[in-house]
Amino acid sequence: MSDLLTVAMPKGRIFEEAVELLRKAGYDLPDEFENSRKLIIDVPEEKMRFILAKPMDVPTYVEHGVADIGVAGKDVMIEEERDVYEVLDLKISACYLAVAGLPGYAKKDINPKVASKYPNLATQYFKEQGEQVEIIKLNGSIELAPLIGLADRIVDIVSTGQTLKENGLVELETIVPITSRIIVNPVSYRLKDERIEEMVERLSVVVEEELR
Structure with missing residues (x-):
């Protein structure tokens, strides 16, 4: 069995923050690592391979x-x-999921529409609230939906709230806090347990130090 460790990472802010943690944990990653346009980056010195993917594809x-x-x-x-x-919770890219809409929004009794790129999560949330809604799945620019009359509310990630404010929306409800996590394939966890546990342990120490 190859001892090459393959790591899937989302592009963007999470990638940059995760790379910083890996370096602090002692992993020797090239200086140009973050600027590469490659989708697969080999780091033979560490016996690691990185796959850069869309965030939603990483768990797949x-x-x-x-x-x-x-x-x-x-x-x-x-x-x-x-x-x-x-x-492991890396405690990076902290934000939260929220329900947002236009100021003065009042709940409708019949079939309100909610736009989100998280249809399963939104459906579960409103079910728990005892509210029946119609979910409209969008892949981007979720804030547009209430502005053009496509939906009454949205469920989306909120970091600073600036995007909502700039588009004339307000936060109505907070759903759940979000941070980035280390996830592992169950078979790999058995076959490459020593390497994976070493990485988790090294990163755990860094995460704890960052919180002090």
Whole structure:
């Protein structure tokens, strides 16, 4: 069995923050690592391979075993419900999921529409609230939906709230806090347990130090 460790990472802010943690944990990653346009980056010195993917695809790669380890936001984990182990909260890219809408929004009695790129999560949330809604799945620019009359409310990630404010929306309800997690393929966890546990332990020390 190859001792190459394959790690799936989402592009963007999470990738940059996760790379910083890995460096602090003692992993020797090239200086140009973050600027590479490659989708697969080999780091032979560490016997590691990195796959750069869309955030929603990371759990899929890990579940199917093409990646041993992944870094995924808790929002993606809740939405995708993949068969993977969640082993460490990295405490990076902190934000939260919220319901938002136009100021003065009043709940409708009949079939209100909610736009989100998290249809499963949104459906479950409103079911728990005892509210029956129609979910409209969008892949981007969720804030547009109330502005053009497509939906009454949205469910989306909120970081600073600036995007909502700039588009004339207000936060109506907070759903759940979100951070990025280390996830592991169950088979890899058995076959490459020593390498995976070493990485988790090294990153755990860094995460604890960052919180002090």
